[in-house]
Amino acid sequence: MREYxxxxxxxxxxxxxxxxxxxxxxxxxxxxxxMLPSDIDVTIVAKEPYKETNSYLAQGGIAAPCDKFNDTKEMFFNDTMVCGRGESDTEAVNILVNEAMDNIIQLEKLGVKFDKDDNGFLLGKEGAHSVSRIVRSGDSTGKSVMEALYHLAKSRENINIRENIFVIDILTYANKSTGILILDDGRVKSIFSKYTIINTGGIGNLFEQTTNAKGINGDGIAMILRANGIVRNMSYLQFHPTVFYNNSSLKQSFLISEAVRGEGALLYNERGERFMEKVHPMKELAPRDIVSLAIMQQIKKQITPCVYLDITHWNEEALKLRFPTIFGFCQRNNINMAENLVPVAPRMHYFMGGIKVDINGKTSIKNLYACGECSCTGVHGKNRLASNSLLEAIVFGRRIARNIKENIYDIIDNDKDIRIVNVDSSYKIMEDEHTIAKWMGQYFGIDRTIAKVKQLENKINKAYCNAKKTNIICREEIEKVNMISVIKAIINDDLNKKITKKTNLN
Ligand SMILES: Cc1cc2nc3c(=O)[nH]c(=O)nc-3n(C[C@H](O)[C@H](O)[C@H](O)COP(=O)(O)OP(=O)(O)OC[C@H]3O[C@@H](n4cnc5c(N)ncnc54)[C@H](O)[C@@H]3O)c2cc1C
Structure with a gap:
């Protein structure tokens, strides 16, 4: 690694x-x-407006064990562990399961409206859940949650939200975070803080095609890598099985929520055959990694680069009511879900790895926390259970707030002007971001092999070696430097895990 x-x-x-x-x-x-007390000054900085987040795009909902359908915390715990291929941390999953409902109720108190009837929450079903337990708000849960939280936060005197500001790096000194370095309207500025929390989301845009929002490309993880912080399970990526297939070159692909399969939609190959029946006892509702792999295998055997989702046993009225967003999107693309099959294919969707944190969201760097998709609490193991991501963000977000509240009043503010910058922003990667993202699609897909990953490694190393020095600090160049360093960490983790597994088998 080049010196910072x-x-x-x-x-x-x-x-x-x-x-x-x-x-x-x-x-x-x-x-x-x-969740932080109102006498603590909070500054939220984001490089895109709040609507340009993965959170805003979330469709299905938030998993939580309710008292309905004989669901129990133990069942939810087991589903999460099985889906995570036995690699989830039991302590973190126990926390997730036990604190789920409290946080859903907390969201309601903050103004989020979930779908309910006289018997309580209306619950959706998604892949690998043994019962219906997804608390939802139509098929645009993320939008409902984000609109409520954003406007409430805007109204709070102690919270200052600043959008369209790019964070270049975290400031650290002696393995302690002291704030961040930002690019605000072309000017570099520093924000010093007692505590810093990284909530930069996943890495979807490292890939040519993804369900993720614009700008979600692993910046926060790159910042941690530069600061010599610890990351974990960097090669654990999730490809969503059913993303609307069209042959346009649009980077952001539209998701057809698993909730549609939860309501009975079936998958067919181009010959009109169901194929999930032979693959897994849960058929279309098997864990995501299994469904995605099965679809890829079908696609390899056929001419058409997609399979088909069939929910035509529902009528138009019912579909419009239950899935207004998805129905509307399909309709705009000339597909009436009540009459036509929906073409779908797997696409990069979610990142299970990330910044290593403990059960209170603490990273390996003092006074620095991480939460949400950029963090790795260990709850998802190797494969996330559907609708556990929003849940992880709220459960561990509240734990971070509590932890900060317990400690912040003891901090003697003596680190104010400490200023070690980790940024490697003086390098310009010569390849454009589309080329890099194309490589990821080509060499780091669902069916990747050691040989393919090594080919990717060569390309990334070359791009790194060919980088030219520059004195210009600009968002696009830093994002590319970030992409390369996150991809390097992904490749290293993948090769290490594959090679260790091979050695163990021998
Ligand atoms: C289409 C879709 C549907 C989904 N549906 C569900 C669902 O139903 N249930 C579920 O549990 N999960 C779902 N997920 C996953 C879930 O939405 C995400 O994992 C979760 O919302 C991530 O939240 P977050 O706060 O960590 O990150 P995000 O919501 O992605 O926010 C990241 C923030 O970081 C900012 N940022 C990034 N880099 C920088 C930088 N350098 N400087 C400044 N700001 C920066 C961004 O601008 C943004 O504000 C879905 C995801 C997608 C894409």
């Missing part, structure tokens, strides 16, 4: 001070901010 350079002195930058700085304005950032 310090391109400028934060002493020469305008400085701001806050108690807690939060990087990211998705569910993890907003909920954590709202």
């Amino acid at each position: 350079i310090i391109p400028f002195d934060t002493n020469n930058t305008p400085k701001e001070y806050t108690d807690v700085v939060i990087v990211g304005c998705g569910i993890a950032g907003l909920y954590t901010a709202l």
Whole structure:
């Protein structure tokens, strides 16, 4: 790894001070901010507006064990562990399961409206859940949650939300976080804080095609890598099985929620044959990694690069009522879900790995927390159970807020102007981001092999070696540097895990 350079002195930058700085304005950032006491100054910084987040796009809902359908915490625990291929952390999963309902109720108190009738929550069913337990708000749960949290946070005097500001790096000193370095309207500035929380989301845009929102490309993880922080399970990526297939070159692909299969939709190959029956006892509702792999195997055997989702046994009225967003999207693409099959294919969707945190969201760097998709609490293991992601963000977000509340009043504010910058922003990667993202699609897909990953490694190493020095600090170039460093960490983890597994088998 090239040595980090310090391109400028934060002493020469305008400085701001806050108690807690939060990087990211998705569910993890907003909920954590709202859980902090009102006498703590919080600054939320995000590079895109709040609607441009994965949180806003979430469709299905939030998993939680309710008293309905004979569900129990033990059943939810088991489903999460089985789906995670036995690699989930039992302590973290226990916390997730036990604190789920409390946090859903907390969301309601903050103004989120979930679908309910006289008997309580209306619950959806999704893959690998043994019962219906997804608390939802139509088929746009993320939008409902985000609208409520964002507007409430905006109204709080102690919370300052600043969108369209790019965070270049975290400031650290002696393995302790002291704030962040930002790019605000072309100017580099420093925000010093007692605590910093990274909530930068996943890595979807490292791939050519993804369900993820614009700008979600692993920046926070790259910042941690530069600061020599610890990451974990970097090669554990989730490809969603049913993403609307069209042959346009649009990067962001539209998700057809698993909830549609939860309501009985079936999968067919191009010959009109159901194929999941032979693959897994849960058929179309098997865990995501299994369904995605089965679809890829079908696609390899056929001419058409997609399979088909059939929910035509529902009528138009019912579909419009239950899935207004998905129905509307399909209709705009000339597909009436009540009459036509929906073409779907797997696409990059979710990141199970990330910044290693403990059960209170603490990273390996002092005073630095991480939460949401950028973090790795260990709850998802190797494969996330559907609708456990929003849940993880709220459960661990609240734990972070509690942990900060317990400690912040003891901090003697003596680190104010400490200014070690980790950024390697003086390098320009010559390849454009589309080329890099294309490589990921080609060499790091569902069916990747050691040979393919090594080919990717060569390409990434070359791109790194060909980088040219520059003095210009700009968002696009830093994002590319971030992409390369996160991809390198993904490749290393994948090869290490594959090679260790091979050695163990021998
Ligand atoms: C289409 C879709 C549907 C989904 N449906 C569900 C579902 O039904 N249930 C479920 O549990 N999960 C679902 N997920 C997953 C879930 O939505 C995400 O994992 C979760 O919302 C992530 O929240 P977050 O707060 O960690 O990140 P995000 O909501 O992605 O927010 C990340 C924030 O970080 C900011 N940021 C990033 N880098 C920088 C930087 N350098 N400087 C400043 N700001 C930065 C971004 O601007 C953004 O504000 C879905 C995901 C997608 C894409």
